[in-house]
Amino acid sequence: MDEIDQKILKILMRDARISQKELAAKVGLSAPGVAERVRRLEERGVIRGFTIDVDPEALGYPLQAIVRIRPLPGKLHIVQQLISEIPEFGECDKVTGDDCFVARLYIRSMKELDGLLDQIVDKAETNTAIVKSKPVERRMPPLSPR
Incomplete structure (x- = not known):
């Protein structure tokens, strides 16, 4: 390039x-x-698509949560399917380490957070952190080596 x-x-x-x-x-x-x-x-796959940047708060989702998810034994595929079906999960990464997934949830309230996590609580352990701010917005990697 x-x-x-x-x-x-x-x-x-x-x-x-x-x-x-x-x-x-x-x-x-x-x-x-x-x-x-x-x-x-x-x-070449460098540009995968053209998109828009939507503010979740403007759509009524003032809160975001980062959820680390560790499926119970034998439940990995079930949990992955559930995460993909819950539209409030805005993104999810499958990761190495103790947890299998790290996901971002868009929520309206803490009550809603509880309801969403209740859908997977019998299939996975979760650890949740509420996002206070985003000091670094999503950005592309450097285009040339340092």
Whole structure:
């Protein structure tokens, strides 16, 4: 990936809705040239998609919880399926270590948190932390080695 590809990615990370013409002007290429580079980045799997950033609080979810989940013996696949079916789980990583999953829950209240965790309590142990703030928002990894 050369410097122009890196510039394209940085600009698209800030504004995925930028027009091809405007993107081309910012990186010093023609619109067809930029379109070709973006297409190649997609084909190589560097760009997986274009999305929006939605504020959960604006949708009525003022609280977020990080939940570490350790399925009981023989319950791993059941717990994984349950997590995927509960829409308040906004994301989940399968991890190494004592816990099998680390997930982010979007919730309206502590009562709602209890109700959601009650759905898996007989199949897994959980450890929950309420998110106070996000000092680092989700970002892409560095584009070039340090």
